[in-house]
Amino acid sequence: MRVKYFDHIASNPLLPEVLEAMMPYFKEQYGNPMSMYDLGMNAKGAIDTAREQVAKLINAKPSEIIFTSSGAESNNFALKGMALARQDNGKHLIISKAEHHSVMNTARSLEKQGFVVTYVPVDEYGMVDPETVKKSITKETTVISIIHASSEVGTIEPIKEIAAIAMEHKICFHTDAVATAGNIPVDVKDLGVDALSMSAHQFYGPKGAAAMYLKTGQRILPLIYGGIQEGGRRAGTENVPAIAGMGKAAELADAELPKRMAHVRQLRDRLTEGILKIEKVHATGHPEHRLPGLASFVVEYIEGEGMLLLLLAKGIYAASGSACTSKALKASPVLISMGVPVSMAHGSIVFSLGIGNTQEDIDLCVEEFPQIVNRLRAMSPFAKEGWGAMPAEGDSKEGA
Amino acid sequence: MYSAKLMDHFTNPRNVGEITDADGMGMEGNPTCGDTMKLFIKVKDDVITDAKFQTFGCGAAIAVSSMITEMAKGKTLTEALAITKESVADELDGLPPQKMHCSNLGADALRKAIEDYRSKHVQG
Numbered sequence: 001m002r003v004k005y006f007d008h009i010a011s012n013p014l015l016p017e018v019l020e021a022m023m024p025y026f027k028e029q030y031g032n033p034m035s036m037y038d039l040g041m042n043a044k045g046a047i048d049t050a051r052e053q054v055a056k057l058i059n060a061k062p063s064e065i066i067f068t069s070s071g072a073e074s075n076n077f078a079l080k081g082m083a084l085a086r087q088d089n090g091k092h093l094i095i096s097k098a099e100h101h102s103v104m105n106t107a108r109s110l111e112k113q114g115f116v117v118t119y120v121p122v123d124e125y126g127m128v129d130p131e132t133v134k135k136s137i138t139k140e141t142t143v144i145s146i147i148h149a150s151s152e153v154g155t156i157e158p159i160k161e162i163a164a165i166a167m168e169h170k171i172c173f174h175t176d177a178v179a180t181a182g183n184i185p186v187d188v189k190d191l192g193v194d195a196l197s198m199s200a201h202q203f204y205g206p207k208g209a210a211a212m213y214l215k216t217g218q219r220i221l222p223l224i225y226g227g228i229q230e231g232g233r234r235a236g237t238e239n240v241p242a243i244a245g246m247g248k249a250a251e252l253a254d255a256e257l258p259k260r261m262a263h264v265r266q267l268r269d270r271l272t273e274g275i276l277k278i279e280k281v282h283a284t285g286h287p288e289h290r291l292p293g294l295a296s297f298v299v300e301y302i303e304g305e306g307m308l309l310l311l312l313a314k315g316i317y318a319a320s321g322s323a324c325t326s327k328a329l330k331a332s333p334v335l336i337s338m339g340v341p342v343s344m345a346h347g348s349i350v351f352s353l354g355i356g357n358t359q360e361d362i363d364l365c366v367e368e369f370p371q372i373v374n375r376l377r378a379m380s381p382f383a384k385e386g387w388g389a390m391p392a393e394g395d396s397k398e399g400a
Numbered sequence: 401m402y403s404a405k406l407m408d409h410f411t412n413p414r415n416v417g418e419i420t421d422a423d424g425m426g427m428e429g430n431p432t433c434g435d436t437m438k439l440f441i442k443v444k445d446d447v448i449t450d451a452k453f454q455t456f457g458c459g460a461a462i463a464v465s466s467m468i469t470e471m472a473k474g475k476t477l478t479e480a481l482a483i484t485k486e487s488v489a490d491e492l493d494g495l496p497p498q499k500m501h502c503s504n505l506g507a508d509a510l511r512k513a514i515e516d517y518r519s520k521h522v523q524g
Contacts, residue, residue, distance in 0.1 A: 303434070305458035309410065322458075331434075346434045346456075379416050379462060381427075381438045381454035 001315040004361040008202075008293060009151045009179060009352035010319060014245070015204040021248035022206065025241040033238050034227065043240045050247025054211050057250040058177075058196065059187040066212045066230045067243050071178035072102035073223070074197030074212040075145075077234070078174040079106045081220035082143045082195065083115060086172065090140030091115045096128045097337035098150045098157070103176055104333070107145075116140070122337050125286040126155035130162045141171050148177040148186070148196075152321045152334045152350060153285030154294035156180070163192035172218065178202055178210075179291060182253040184261065194218050200242065204355070205249030209242035256355075264293030264353040267362050271295050271351060274366030278373055284335065284348070293354060298340060299347040301383045302376040307349050310372040316365055321348040343387050402459060403493035409463035414470050417452045424520070426512025433502040435461040439509040441472065443517050448472045448480055453509075460495055460503035467491050468506030477514050483507050 005013075025046055031039025033047055051062040068074045083093055095107050097119050107117045118136040122128055128146055137144075144166045149156045159175050166173035174195040180186050181196070182203025188196055195218065199210040214220060214233075226235025253260070272295045275281060280300035299307065304320030311318050321332030322345065331345040351365070377383040402410070419440035429436040435457030442450040451469040455462050468488050472480045485504045489495045495504060 301456065303457050303461075306410070306462060309407075309459045313411065343434060379413060379454060380456045381436055382456055 002361075004314075004316045004365060005356065006351040006353060006361075006365070007317045007319050008354035009291075009350065011201050011207065012204045012354055013356065014201075014206055015249065015252060017252060018205055018245045018248045022241040022245040025244050029240070033240060034229070043238075046240055046244040046247075047238055050243045050250075053247035053251040053254075054198075057186070057254045058181060058198070058213060059189050060213050061216065063231075064188075064213050064216055066214055066233050067238065067246075068210045068212055068234060069208055069239065070210045071100075071176070071197055071199035071202070074178075074199070074210050075100065075102040075176050076106045077212055077220070077223045078195045078197060078214075079103060079143065079145055080110065080223060082172045082174065082218070083110055085219040085221045086142040087115075090138075090142045092118070092138050092140035092142065094118045094120060094133060094136050094141060094144040094146075096120045096122060096146050096157070098122050098126055098128065098153075098155070098334045099145070099147050100151065100176055100178065103145055103147065120146075122155075122334065124339050125289075126150055126153040126284070126334060126338050127286055127289070128157050128162065130158055130165055133162050134165045137165075137169050137171065141169070143172045143174065145174040145176065148175045148180040149184075149291050150285065150334055151179045151294075151352075152332055152348070153296050153338070154290040155286040156184070156289045156291065159191050159193065163194075166194075167192060182250065182257075184292065185257065188213050188215070195220075200246035200249055203249050203253040206242045206245040208239055209246035211246070260355050261292045263355060264357070267353050267357055267359065268293055268295045268351075270359070271353070271362045271365060274362070275369060278370050281373070282344075284338070284340070291352075294350070294352045296348070296350045298335070298344045299349060299373055300344060301347070301380045301387075302373065303346045304348050306376045307347075307372055310375065311365075311368070314364070314368045314372075316368065319350040319352070321350065322346045341387075401496055402463075406460065406463045406492045406495070409466040409492065410459040413462055413466040415452045415466065415473075416454070418454060419450060419452050422513075424513040424515075424517030426509040426514070426516055428505040428509035428512060430502045430505060433457070435503050435505060437461065437465050437505040437509045439465070439469070439506070439513045441510075441513045441517060443477065446476050446478075448475055448477070451510075455505075457505075458499070458503055460499040461505065463492055464488055464495075464504055464506045465509075468510055472510055477517070480510060481514060483510060 033044040055062040163173045178199045181198035194215045196213040201207045284296045304322030335345040422440035423443040424441045438454045451472045453465040455465040
């Protein structure tokens with residue numbers, strides 16, 4: 001059975017050109033980039049090239065790119081590193097309720113170290129209001145971090161406006177651009193951000209390579225101390241093959257961005273149109289300001305995991321923000337902050353499309369999905385009578 | 401993550417539906433994860449002659465519902481009350497640890513259905 005992979009927001013396949021760019025550094029060019037002989041110099045050269053390629057993708061200077069191991073590391077580094085470097089000026093941070101766990105849980109860890117964190121809400125489209133961010137600023141605020149686009153509902157946040165507010169108040173601004181960099185235009189100068197996280201496997205590069213953009217002159221404390229790799233800001237022998245792959249993936253993304261976006265947008269619209277024909281299915285996130293490849297819904301009266309398992313039986317790979325599919329058994333915080341009732345958040349389903357998907361894949365999904373929904377609804381005690389029969393406590397627990 | 405037997409009960413659930421003239425009905429829900437199960441029984445001479453279910457929940461919740469209806473049918477009420485969460489999970493060749501409590505509603509729903517039946521038939 002052909003794999004219909006609609007979970008590109010989780011990870012992407014590696015492009016063959018990217019693997020090719022990585023191979024020499026797995027094999028003959030095995031030197032340590034810190035070494036002075038040719039094997040080291042060649043490895044160092046690969047990193048320098050990748051740094052230029054990644055910098056070009058987001059309109060940064062090569063010296064502003066710090067390679068890391070993952071989007072999560074970049075987010076940890078940005079938040080902790082910038083907050084701790086500024087703790088003499090204040091200990092207040094602002095993030096949103098739409099953040100990825102790697103921002104959310106880093107902020108929580110900083111709370112345990114005496115920082116105060118404001119979690120700004122999102123509206124029914126998953127959008128952060130720049131005015132709310134502005135009102136949350138105190139004399140103590142040193143760092144604001146708002147996600148560029150949510151991987152669950154696809155909404156693209158007004159980063160430029162929020163960054164301008166931060167700059168006006170001389171506050172460091174970071175954005176988690178893991179879902180956007182390499183998938184939509186990301187220009188750090190235009191956005192006006194001080195720091196930005198991005199990850200290679202989100203744009204057909206390898207896992208294990210990611211980067212943080214840090215604007216020239218911004219102070220940061222390292223997460224990892226040791227040698228002088230990455231300008232002393234991130235010690236440890238570099239993952240040369242992965243970094244070389246990230247560079248190549250960035251170069252390809254930069255060249256093909258409009259084509260890729262048009263491809264996934266057209267497929268997404270076709271999928272959305274098909275799925276919204278089913279009764280009691282609602283699109284989540286902003287209808288226009290959203291990732292071109294991401295279609296997200298809540299399906300009433302049924303639960304996400306059941307949908308995923310039945311889709312999988314048809315070779316369709318998707319995702320859900322439902323409580324049952326999360327290891328923590330908690331409903332998606334983004335959906336809850338958007339005001340989606342907990343009962344409905346259980347029916348979350350997310351399709352994220354990529355360059356390998358075809359119209360036939362989409363048509364098959366549009367054909368199969370209503371049957372899957374009907375099959376699960378036929379078993380649901382709510383399908384006939386509505387949500388009235390749901391145990392009352394179910395809607396109260398995680399309402400905040 | 402699920403056993404083959406569990407997947408079979410999820411993809412081909414037994415005894416789905418409502419018994420409109422049920423002798424007993426039990427509803428059990430888990431407020432945290434939202435899983436909700438309605439279980440209907442028919443009883444004759446103290447024996448469960450039929451059982452059907454409606455369930456909102458994950459694959460495990462649906463498979464548990466299917467399995468418990470199969471286990472309950474043909475049992476006396478006393479025998480049926482001896483069915484535990486553990487015995488349902490065992491019949492399904494195990495449940496993932498995080499699903500053991502949230503999705504394993506069958507035994508409780510069955511107990512409630514039997515209590516419902518008994519409450520109606522005590523005076524009668």
